[in-house]
Amino acid sequence: xxxxxxxxxxxxxxxxxxxxxxxxxxxxxxxxxxxxxxxxxxxxxxxxxxxxxxxxxxxxxxxxxxxxxxxxxxxxxxxxxxxxxxxxxxxxxxxxxxxxxxx
Amino acid sequence: xxxxxxxxxxxxxxxxxxxxxxxxxxxxxxxxxxxxxxxxxxxxxxxxxxxxxxxxxxxxxxxxxxxxxxxxxxxxxxxxxxxxxxxxxxxxxxxxxxxxxxxxxxxxxxxxxxxxxxxxxxxxxxxxxxxxxxxxxxxxxxxxxxxxxxxxxxxxxxxxxxxxxxxxxxxxxxxxxxxxxxxxxxxxxxxxxxxxxxxxxxxxxxxxxxxxxxxxxxxxxxxxxxxxxxxxxxxxxxxxxxxxxxxxxxxxxxxxxxxxxxxxxxxxxxxxxxxxxxxxxxxxxxxxxxxxxxxxxxxxxxxxxxxxxxxxxxxxxxxxxxxxxxxxxxxxxxxxxxxxxxxxxxxxxxxxxxxxxxxxxxxxxxxxxxxxxxxxxxxxxxxxxxx
Ligand SMILES: [Fe+2]
Ligand SMILES: [Fe+2]
Numbered sequence: 001x002x003x004x005x006x007x008x009x010x011x012x013x014x015x016x017x018x019x020x021x022x023x024x025x026x027x028x029x030x031x032x033x034x035x036x037x038x039x040x041x042x043x044x045x046x047x048x049x050x051x052x053x054x055x056x057x058x059x060x061x062x063x064x065x066x067x068x069x070x071x072x073x074x075x076x077x078x079x080x081x082x083x084x085x086x087x088x089x090x091x092x093x094x095x096x097x098x099x100x101x102x103x
Numbered sequence: 104x105x106x107x108x109x110x111x112x113x114x115x116x117x118x119x120x121x122x123x124x125x126x127x128x129x130x131x132x133x134x135x136x137x138x139x140x141x142x143x144x145x146x147x148x149x150x151x152x153x154x155x156x157x158x159x160x161x162x163x164x165x166x167x168x169x170x171x172x173x174x175x176x177x178x179x180x181x182x183x184x185x186x187x188x189x190x191x192x193x194x195x196x197x198x199x200x201x202x203x204x205x206x207x208x209x210x211x212x213x214x215x216x217x218x219x220x221x222x223x224x225x226x227x228x229x230x231x232x233x234x235x236x237x238x239x240x241x242x243x244x245x246x247x248x249x250x251x252x253x254x255x256x257x258x259x260x261x262x263x264x265x266x267x268x269x270x271x272x273x274x275x276x277x278x279x280x281x282x283x284x285x286x287x288x289x290x291x292x293x294x295x296x297x298x299x300x301x302x303x304x305x306x307x308x309x310x311x312x313x314x315x316x317x318x319x320x321x322x323x324x325x326x327x328x329x330x331x332x333x334x335x336x337x338x339x340x341x342x343x344x345x346x347x348x349x350x351x352x353x354x355x356x357x358x359x360x361x362x363x364x365x366x367x368x369x370x371x372x373x374x375x376x377x378x379x380x381x382x383x384x385x386x387x388x389x390x391x392x393x394x395x396x397x398x399x400x401x402x403x404x405x406x407x408x409x410x411x412x413x414x415x416x417x418x419x420x421x422x423x424x425x426x427x428x429x430x431x432x433x434x435x436x437x438x439x440x441x442x443x444x445x446x447x448x449x450x451x452x453x454x455x456x457x458x459x460x461x462x463x464x465x466x467x468x469x470x471x472x473x474x475x476x477x478x479x480x481x482x483x484x485x486x487x488x489x490x
Contacts, residue, residue, distance in 0.1 A: 013269050014475065016262075033325070034259045036268055038471075039478035050252055053245075054332075073198045 016065040017043040019050075021057035029061050037062075152308055152337075156330040159315035163323060166192050189390055194320035197263040205389055209319050210264050211280070212391065217257035218275045219283035222456050224250045226290045227299060235293060242339050243296065249336065253329045260321040276461055284442055285372050287450030294347050294354075294361035300340015302362070302369040302407070308333050309403045310373070318390040341410065348414050362411070363419040371437040371445075373400040379439070404434050 014036040020029035032051050037043035043062040052060065071079055087093050096103050169191070181200035188195055195201055224247050231247065234240035258271055274280040285303055290296065311333065314326040347358035374396040377383075386392035394402075404423075411418050422435040444450065 012475070013267060014471070033256060033328075034262070035255065038474040039481060042474060042478070050255055053248070053252065070198070073196070073200075 014038045017047070017062045018065050018068060019043075019047045020061040020063070021047075021051055022059040023057055025058060029059065032056075034065060040064075152312065152330065152334045155312050156315055156327055159312070159323075160327050162192075162316065163194070163327075166194070189318050192318075192390070194323060195318055196320045204385070205391075206264050208386065208389070208391065209322065210261055210266050213257055213261040213264075213322055214266070214271050214274060215280055215282060217254045217261060217271065218280060219286065220250050220254035220257060221275070222282040222286045222460060223303075225456055225459055226286055226288070226452075227296055229290050230293060230296050233293070234296075239343070246300070246336050246339060249332050253332070256325040256328055257322075260319075260325040263321045272464065276457075276464055278448075278457060281446060283372060284445040284450065285368050287445050287453045287456060288365070288368050289452050291364075292357050292361060294344065294357040295365065297340045297343030297347065297358065298361035298365040300336050300338075301344055301410070302340075302365050303372070304333060304336040304340060305407065306369045306372045306403050308337060309399055309406070313392075313394060313399075316390075316393075341414070344414055344416065348416050358414075359416050362416050366419050367437040370400055370403070370434075371439070371442040373397075373403070375439050375442065376436065401431055404432050408432055 015038070016034055016036055017040075018034050019032050021032045022029045035043065035046050035050055037046050040062060044060060047060050047062050051057070083089075170193075182202070185195070185199070185201060185205075188199070195205075227243060227250075228247050231240060231243050234243050258268055261271055262268055275282070285306075290299070308330065311326055311330050315323055315330055317323045317326065344358050344362070347354040349355075377395045377397045383392055383395060407418065408423070420435045422433060424433055425431075426433045445453070448454075
């Protein structure tokens, strides 16, 4: 599958961290990428150097990639489809009688 | 963890056996293109760089809002689903099913792109300590640091395809994967730093802007980030040349000499002529690439002519002239035999670049080890406190 490694040393690679940056006060943190670092503090430093060299953010989160549990794309339909037939959750489902305002 | 940069005088390129049978000079190897490319003809070359990048970003959002057009269910027939996603100009994401060859093509292309950014720090790093003013030094430092960042974004994008960082680093260090041929040329004078920013970053931009629309999500997003940073690279180089070209006769001569030496290697960055490039069809079908080497090279030449005029410097090509029928400049092709020699290890600085990278990696080992030991010690302490 991958290119063969021929790796030497075999030391444990530094863990992977996912980086989230809040661009400005009032916005949510957004995933911007990932990086390797031995611990959280260094991950934060590297994230500052790597992802905010041009004042792209006012706050950074780093999360160990291994701590993230993701839904599987294979189960996407079974997982999310139950929401598909519940159109009544949207206001547009309901008919508003003519002339009714502020609804 | 920004890699150290430095440089030494030119080493004569003794042939080094960098080639591994796995990635031997087969014409499908991606160093034959710059790194591969792609973009929709509709919004091709008009508009400035940042405008084009913004358009690509907007297209990415619009496609995401539009959703997939096709009908194949992801679990029923993954191949049909994959084709649907590509057809609809949607992005393939890391956990989607993808053809093994698509995955391998992307790993190789993204990795070689990343290696190019990392090795690309060396020619300019050579001049950080000798920049003519504090201002130029600060700018050059920031530029070279950006290139380290580009390498790291790209390694992270490659890793989403299931290859580890250590493997990628090893593929470069062991010489089994290539980097762009251009970085095997020496930076002999300060004006070379200007020529690199203008021509080499300029050529990289022509190639990278289309990649903002690549079908693989993490690569496309990394390219958008990279391209937003590139325009400063090109402008600072252009400004250096402009300053020198309007300075003393000696400074002017130095600027012209740099342009003379960097022009043809920059044209060669786009890879061999289309007739010799056999790998494109599949990459185009996958929307990794949509423009041929020659199309991009032409676009680059057309862009540079006017910029050179404004510098009042000459492009070293007596054959350069406007062709009203083609609405493009005719120009002399670079020496593709030279390109081949440089890619296969025989350029002026191949050996030196690789040696430097290996040494920097080896000499950085203690930093990585110390950081890991410190992290382990602190984790141990925390456990004790918690107990
Ligand atoms: Fe770059
Ligand atoms: Fe650059």
